Amino acid sequence: MSFLVAAALAVGLFVVLPAAAHLLRRGRAAELPFAPAAWVPLARSIARRERRLEDRLLLLLRALAVLALAALGAAPLASCSRLSLSRGSGGSVALALVLDDSLSMHAATKGGASRWERAKGGAVELLSSAREGDSVGIVLSGKPARVLLAPTTDLAVAREALADANPSDRASDLPAAVALARGLISDATQADRRVVVLSDFAGPPPAEGTPPIWAPLPELSEPAADCGIVSAERRGPHVTVTLACSVPEALRGRSLELIGAKGTSVEPGAGTRSIDISSGKPLATLAPSPRAGVQVVTLSTDSNEKMLAVRLTGSDDLARDDLAAVAPDSAALGVAVVADPTRGSGDTGGAPLLEQAIRALDRDVLVRPLGLLPEDAAELDRYALFVLDDPSGMGPEPRRALTDWIEKGGIALAFLGRAAERMQLGSTLEPFVQGSVSFRESPPPGRIDARSLLFLGPEAGALAELEVRGRAVFDDASPAGVKTTARFADGTPFLVERTLRRGTTFSVALPSSIAESDFALNPAFVALLDHVISEAEKRRGRRHTTAGSSFGFGGVKPEVLGPEGAVTLQDTPEGPQASAAIRGFYRVSIDQREELRSVAIEANEITDVPKPRASGAFGGARAASNPTVDVSNETALVLLLLLGLELIVRVRRSVFA
Amino acid sequence: MATSRAQPKTALGLDWGELAPLRLRARTAADGAWSGLHRSVRRGAGVEFAGHRAYVPGDDLRWLDRHALMRHGALMLREFETETDRTLRLLVDASGSMAFRGTRGRGAKLAYAAVIALALAWISTHEGDRVALDWLGSGTARPLPGMGGSEAFERVALALEHAQPEGVLTSDDDLTRALVPIERNARRGSLVAVLSDLVDLPDTALERLAGLGHRGRSLVVVQVLDPDELDFPYEGPVRLRALEGDRVVDTDASAVRGAYLEELARRQREWQTRLGARGARLIVASTADEPGEVVRRILVAFRGGAR
Numbered sequence: 001m002s003f004l005v006a007a008a009l010a011v012g013l014f015v016v017l018p019a020a021a022h023l024l025r026r027g028r029a030a031e032l033p034f035a036p037a038a039w040v041p042l043a044r045s046i047a048r049r050e051r052r053l054e055d056r057l058l059l060l061l062r063a064l065a066v067l068a069l070a071a072l073g074a075a076p077l078a079s080c081s082r083l084s085l086s087r088g089s090g091g092s093v094a095l096a097l098v099l100d101d102s103l104s105m106h107a108a109t110k111g112g113a114s115r116w117e118r119a120k121g122g123a124v125e126l127l128s129s130a131r132e133g134d135s136v137g138i139v140l141s142g143k144p145a146r147v148l149l150a151p152t153t154d155l156a157v158a159r160e161a162l163a164d165a166n167p168s169d170r171a172s173d174l175p176a177a178v179a180l181a182r183g184l185i186s187d188a189t190q191a192d193r194r195v196v197v198l199s200d201f202a203g204p205p206p207a208e209g210t211p212p213i214w215a216p217l218p219e220l221s222e223p224a225a226d227c228g229i230v231s232a233e234r235r236g237p238h239v240t241v242t243l244a245c246s247v248p249e250a251l252r253g254r255s256l257e258l259i260g261a262k263g264t265s266v267e268p269g270a271g272t273r274s275i276d277i278s279s280g281k282p283l284a285t286l287a288p289s290p291r292a293g294v295q296v297v298t299l300s301t302d303s304n305e306k307m308l309a310v311r312l313t314g315s316d317d318l319a320r321d322d323l324a325a326v327a328p329d330s331a332a333l334g335v336a337v338v339a340d341p342t343r344g345s346g347d348t349g350g351a352p353l354l355e356q357a358i359r360a361l362d363r364d365v366l367v368r369p370l371g372l373l374p375e376d377a378a379e380l381d382r383y384a385l386f387v388l389d390d391p392s393g394m395g396p397e398p399r400r401a402l403t404d405w406i407e408k409g410g411i412a413l414a415f416l417g418r419a420a421e422r423m424q425l426g427s428t429l430e431p432f433v434q435g436s437v438s439f440r441e442s443p444p445p446g447r448i449d450a451r452s453l454l455f456l457g458p459e460a461g462a463l464a465e466l467e468v469r470g471r472a473v474f475d476d477a478s479p480a481g482v483k484t485t486a487r488f489a490d491g492t493p494f495l496v497e498r499t500l501r502r503g504t505t506f507s508v509a510l511p512s513s514i515a516e517s518d519f520a521l522n523p524a525f526v527a528l529l530d531h532v533i534s535e536a537e538k539r540r541g542r543r544h545t546t547a548g549s550s551f552g553f554g555g556v557k558p559e560v561l562g563p564e565g566a567v568t569l570q571d572t573p574e575g576p577q578a579s580a581a582i583r584g585f586y587r588v589s590i591d592q593r594e595e596l597r598s599v600a601i602e603a604n605e606i607t608d609v610p611k612p613r614a615s616g617a618f619g620g621a622r623a624a625s626n627p628t629v630d631v632s633n634e635t636a637l638v639l640l641l642l643l644g645l646e647l648i649v650r651v652r653r654s655v656f657a
Numbered sequence: 658m659a660t661s662r663a664q665p666k667t668a669l670g671l672d673w674g675e676l677a678p679l680r681l682r683a684r685t686a687a688d689g690a691w692s693g694l695h696r697s698v699r700r701g702a703g704v705e706f707a708g709h710r711a712y713v714p715g716d717d718l719r720w721l722d723r724h725a726l727m728r729h730g731a732l733m734l735r736e737f738e739t740e741t742d743r744t745l746r747l748l749v750d751a752s753g754s755m756a757f758r759g760t761r762g763r764g765a766k767l768a769y770a771a772v773i774a775l776a777l778a779w780i781s782t783h784e785g786d787r788v789a790l791d792w793l794g795s796g797t798a799r800p801l802p803g804m805g806g807s808e809a810f811e812r813v814a815l816a817l818e819h820a821q822p823e824g825v826l827t828s829d830d831d832l833t834r835a836l837v838p839i840e841r842n843a844r845r846g847s848l849v850a851v852l853s854d855l856v857d858l859p860d861t862a863l864e865r866l867a868g869l870g871h872r873g874r875s876l877v878v879v880q881v882l883d884p885d886e887l888d889f890p891y892e893g894p895v896r897l898r899a900l901e902g903d904r905v906v907d908t909d910a911s912a913v914r915g916a917y918l919e920e921l922a923r924r925q926r927e928w929q930t931r932l933g934a935r936g937a938r939l940i941v942a943s944t945a946d947e948p949g950e951v952v953r954r955i956l957v958a959f960r961g962g963a964r
Contacts, residue, residue, distance in 0.1 A: 037906050
């Protein structure tokens, strides 16, 4: 507060003057001596009572007038707690609101309201100060950062969009959200462009840029003591629980309980339910050691319940993360691998290199080696990816089963090698390649063009140094839907993709065996596996993911029921997808079968400490928009009204006197 | 709204105002009023018929006029004039309420009463009569027995000069203490002048003071009031504080002025009626009035009342 503001507000101290004058006046009247006072009627007259009421009314009016005068003096200078857009030049403003809808925004502030409620309230206040000609865009910073409302000058639409915004259990991606917000207004016609961030600033800070951001609500970054369950996964009788705490005190005296998830807020249902699940005996209990950061603990149970949940007893500043769904055994992405251990293993033995490479990706997948090729498509229903290494052809039953499974959305990957030349009669490599496949032991002339494999990332560059002793050669031109993604230098195919209805096959002209090439030791090999697994996730969807991720269904349009009711599907180039913003179980109904998927949260949403920053911390002069509300006109009107009221009271008094 | 110019000065002394010096003001008043009005007369047993008056209980039945009773059916007493030696007994109210002085009074009510009393004493002593002084309400002022001559005047003057308005006269005991010396020592033919505002007196005061008019004594009660007490000039909301006791009245002066004046008039009528029945007179004096005029009215009253 500047000296001028203080001086102007100090005028308000003169409010005591009317009161003092009133008291002094009353005092003189009280001290009038009069000997025959006993002969004067004792009763207070009605006029006196009315006069006294009028006196008090006059006193109130005069006191308010003095206060209004002081406010009028300070109005252009004083700050107001209500957010508003100041207009230095008086022109219209392009405003990009970044609203944090991540999990940490559920924490309560000192005022009792949650951070989300305060942030949303601040956004509403800002919108209320917008006027015709201003454009408003809204970006939600929960991962992935997304545009809730493209810039519009229709403020009513902006208010509606803001009213419909809800918090989620997503992680925060503030840098991306701020970049998105800057992009939204970069082409705005308004010269005055502003990015307002209503967030707790937990997590990576946004990058500096133009326009600088304005964070008008520092109270959102007040620290909160929180301990929550990041994820829980079941592996047989064991439930592995990942806990995260911002401070050790948040976990002190609390215990972890394994319970049935029915009736809790993580169960798929028609609406929000209470987290109170005190009924029923816990299946297992554990008291984790109180410490900040992430820790993993294990609970054991022999329960056959399909839906389990873990909860933290006691309370902290954020109750929403004290309950989590336990991802079932089958939640991980199933990968079936058919590989010959004698050829696919290294010299040290053990699992085939292919399996080791898939596990080394540290993806949430469940690798299952298969000894024989499946002869029924139903055997592959539990898998999203089928990987075949150096096959020697497939008979009619496995071929039909594999084709049926792929056409329903399966992803199959085949590494073709020397065995392809030894196919038995009646066996082919359908559905991977059509026609005959030969194996050439001569090294390819030149290198693989890595530019066609950019989707593998920087690892694709390593293919230029590939040592190859032999390779499979096949025809890639005949069937429709075949796309050669990469070729050797002599033009023979290296990687071929074939689309079969909702599924895809990938055929690689090199086996995983290190006897034929060092491809299995090349970084591009792992990158290729990672790419294929990602494709499988897109088609079949991950069974266990984090809030904010999307489920894919391989082109079909299922019904999805989440913890807060039915989930609306979004049409994407990869087919319909469901965005899981809330943690818990999601029941997906596809082709008359149901599967259960679970959604957890990210640990850094709990462990990242909010970083308080001053209002306009990124400020240049324009960014540090002072939330000043010039209420001079309103104050002057109030003052005028008070003076008018006093005049009326005085006239009335004189008339009725 | 009128306001009091002077606060009661019970602690700092009496507010004499224009009435000081007392002796000069008293002589001036006496000179202006005394023009042979004073006659040493009394009504009662004697030889020269002075008229009739209504019988009141306690009168001597020897003077009952049976002719008037038979003719008019009313009990009447015959009165006669006779010359006798007289003593003027001054009964001055020095209670707290006598300290009041409004905006228009010449001085405090006690100061005004002192001027009147001393003027009467001056006239009396110059006629060769005796003067006695008694007090109502004051606990410190000492009474003076009946005495004559210039020394009597000086002693009365001295006593009046040092009078302080103080005390409260609310109990019958206080009243009895003040009246017993007069009832005991005032003989037939004595003149009794009571100077008081008649405010905050005990309920029996009227009856007891009227009783001083018995036994051949002439009684004149002078009600000394400030002009503010006579016309209640205040306006608007006022808080009135009595000078005796702790009574405080919050009221709207404009609204209650009529009620107050009516109450004042009712009390004065009651005094006049009760005193008149005993052959006494009530004179209402304002402290704004010329003291000589008031003295003259008292002398007239004494003469008219002496039967």
